Amino acid sequence: MSELNDLYQEVILDHNKNPRNFREIESATNTADGNNPLCGDALRVYVEMEDDKVKDVAFKGSGCAISKASASMMTQAVKGKSKEDAEILFNEFHKMVTGELDAEADENSLGKLKIFAGVLEFPARVKCASLSWHTLHAALNEEETVSTE
Amino acid sequence: MSSFDVNKIREDFPVLSQTVNGKPLVYLDNGASSQVPNLVIERGSKYLAEEHSNIHRGVHYLSQNATTAYEAAREKVKRFINAKEAKECIFVRGCTEGCNLVAYSFGRKFINEGDEIILSQMEHHANIIPWQVVAEEKGAKIRVIPMNERGELILEEYENMLNERTKIVAITHVSNSLGTINPVKEMIATAHKFGVPVFIDGAQAIPHFPVDVQDLDADFYTFSGHKMFAPTGSGVLYGKKEWLDKLPPYQTGGGMIRTVTFEKTTYAPIPEKFEAGTPAIAANIGLGAAIDYLNSIDFEAAAAYEHELLEYATEKLSAIEGVRIIGTAKEKASVLSFTIENVHPHDIGTILDQQGIAVRAGHHCAQPVMQFFDVPATARASFAFYNTKEEVDKLVEAVQKVIEVFA
Numbered sequence: 294m295s296e297l298n299d300l301y302q303e304v305i306l307d308h309n310k311n312p313r314n315f316r317e318i319e320s321a322t323n324t325a326d327g328n329n330p331l332c333g334d335a336l337r338v339y340v341e342m343e344d345d346k347v348k349d350v351a352f353k354g355s356g357c358a359i360s361k362a363s364a365s366m367m368t369q370a371v372k373g374k375s376k377e378d379a380e381i382l383f384n385e386f387h388k389m390v391t392g393e394l395d396a397e398a399d400e401n402s403l404g405k406l407k408i409f410a411g412v413l414e415f416p417a418r419v420k421c422a423s424l425s426w427h428t429l430h431a432a433l434n435e436e437e438t439v440s441t442e
Numbered sequence: 443m444s445s446f447d448v449n450k451i452r453e454d455f456p457v458l459s460q461t462v463n464g465k466p467l468v469y470l471d472n473g474a475s476s477q478v479p480n481l482v483i484e485r486g487s488k489y490l491a492e493e494h495s496n497i498h499r500g501v502h503y504l505s506q507n508a509t510t511a512y513e514a515a516r517e518k519v520k521r522f523i524n525a526k527e528a529k530e531c532i533f534v535r536g537c538t539e540g541c542n543l544v545a546y547s548f549g550r551k552f553i554n555e556g557d558e559i560i561l562s563q564m565e566h567h568a569n570i571i572p573w574q575v576v577a578e579e580k581g582a583k584i585r586v587i588p589m590n591e592r593g594e595l596i597l598e599e600y601e602n603m604l605n606e607r608t609k610i611v612a613i614t615h616v617s618n619s620l621g622t623i624n625p626v627k628e629m630i631a632t633a634h635k636f637g638v639p640v641f642i643d644g645a646q647a648i649p650h651f652p653v654d655v656q657d658l659d660a661d662f663y664t665f666s667g668h669k670m671f672a673p674t675g676s677g678v679l680y681g682k683k684e685w686l687d688k689l690p691p692y693q694t695g696g697g698m699i700r701t702v703t704f705e706k707t708t709y710a711p712i713p714e715k716f717e718a719g720t721p722a723i724a725a726n727i728g729l730g731a732a733i734d735y736l737n738s739i740d741f742e743a744a745a746a747y748e749h750e751l752l753e754y755a756t757e758k759l760s761a762i763e764g765v766r767i768i769g770t771a772k773e774k775a776s777v778l779s780f781t782i783e784n785v786h787p788h789d790i791g792t793i794l795d796q797q798g799i800a801v802r803a804g805h806h807c808a809q810p811v812m813q814f815f816d817v818p819a820t821a822r823a824s825f826a827f828y829n830t831k832e833e834v835d836k837l838v839e840a841v842q843k844v845i846e847v848f849a
């Protein structure tokens with residue numbers, strides 16, 4: 294089960310069970326919907342921007358453990374960041390889960406998010422991990438929906 | 443278990459001896475695509491090695507051999523489903539094309555504004571969307587036969603739905619997401635009382651039990667080869683000759699004409715009328731070989747064995763706390779959809795895969811079914827006659843493991 298443990302680590306299981314910032318934001322300035330039609334994962338990301346800073350960010354929706362944990366950890370990672378820094382994280386995360394960035398060797402600011410490097414071994418699950426990030430990216434750029442297919 | 447010798451059967455399917463993630467492959471995704479026996483593989487290679495050429499157009503040796511083999515496959519299909527004539531068996535790319543062909547051709551000619559098309563709640567998207575497109579174009583209406591919580595169609599409602607505006611009934615023989623075997627013979631008889639033809643999606647029926655289209659009195663019946671031990675790209679649309687003769691062609695081009703001028707084209711008779719362009723020759727010859735294979739193994743005994751597997755798996759899985767079986771119809775083919783409390787089906791799928799077990803996780807192209815049962819998706823184990831009781835035990839063990847991981 295070693296490979297499995299790479300994917301379903303304690304942290305991911307915990308965020309799946311108790312997702313952080315799993316709520317709506319009534320005063321959201323930006324929202325976007327993300328869908329993964331293959332899996333039926335569907336979530337909405339809420340962002341409240343203030344002076345180009347992510348003042349608050351949250352999500353609602355349903356999905357697998359990977360997509361939920363990823364969304365949960367994403368909200369923690371980008372809260373308080375500037376739009377630009379959030380976009381840098383989006384890019385790094387995207388590159389990590391598609392194998393373009395080696396989270397251990399290459400310079401990056403992913404921190405705890407490195408845990409998702411494990412999805413590389415599970416090609417069918419890459420979209421689950423990146424759905425919330427694509428949705429955040431869409432929200433920040435005022436696009437309304439994304440679909441990871 | 444019955445006297446059916448599954449170990450001997452397994453030797454016919456080379457894929458099954460693989461290991462996946464260091465574990466022996468347990469292939470339980472037969473509802474998506476079933477595996478291919480040596481007989482089919484060898485027939486396909488023989489075609490590619492010795493006969494490959496275009497059919498119906500060459501006067502040369504290879505083309506004649508290929509044409510003979512292709513038409514022999516059609517003859518096998520005819521006997522397999524007991525069609526009256528081989529020309530009633532149109533080769534298509536698969537079930538999806540069969541659905542599109544009938545929706546488009548029948549719809550264009552016979553469906554008009556205000557008409558009604560009857561589908562069921564448990565259809566695969568392939569048997570929903572083509573009809574929706576036709577209905578939208580023609581201003582016709584889709585009516586949906588509802589089901590009960592076991593996943594059985596409510597026949598009284600169906601009967602009440604039929605009327606003089608009904609132009610066609612299009613329903614699945616076996617539900618791919620629930621396993622329900624619908625009483626299509628009875629449903630066809632009911633429709634015929636109103637003079638309404640019936641189209642049957644047989645994708646999930648044909649690999650599981652013998653089908654006799656004349657006994658069913660189906661007007662149209664379609665299925666895919668890749669779900670019945672043949673290659674992808676093969677498939678059949680059966681239609682009664684009197685209907686096929688009346689329908690306009692679906693695709694046009696080479697191979698389906700009698701004469702062509704720029705002013706007017708006259709079409710070839712069936713089956714060519716519906717087989718424009720070069721078809722999947724190797725795949726359909728392979729389909730013929732798959733039928734030879736099924737004829738060689740006592741398909742009825744295989745079906746009975748498979749049913750025992752389904753019952754065994756159902757009993758074992760339903761005994762696990764937190765597991766919910768989706769689809770508990772009295773009459774079921776060996777499709778077992780389930781969910782685990784607080785675990786998304788995709789996580790089930792990934793963890794099972796790590797144990798070498800292939801199942802399908804998702805909405806199974808049947809989103810209305812998911813909506814009915816209020817689940818985003820299910821995990822689905824679907825059995826073929828080459829699966830074993832030991833494999834079911836491994837599935838059960840792995841499901842327990844999933845519950846442990848997520849506890």
Ligand SMILES: Cc1ncc(COP(=O)(O)O)c(C=O)c1O
Pocket residue numbers: 473474535536537538539566568569614616617618643645646666807
């Ligand atoms: C009931 C049913 N209908 C139609 C289809 C579509 O078949 P294909 O993808 O081979 O065209 C499937 C396959 O999943 C099915 O299960």
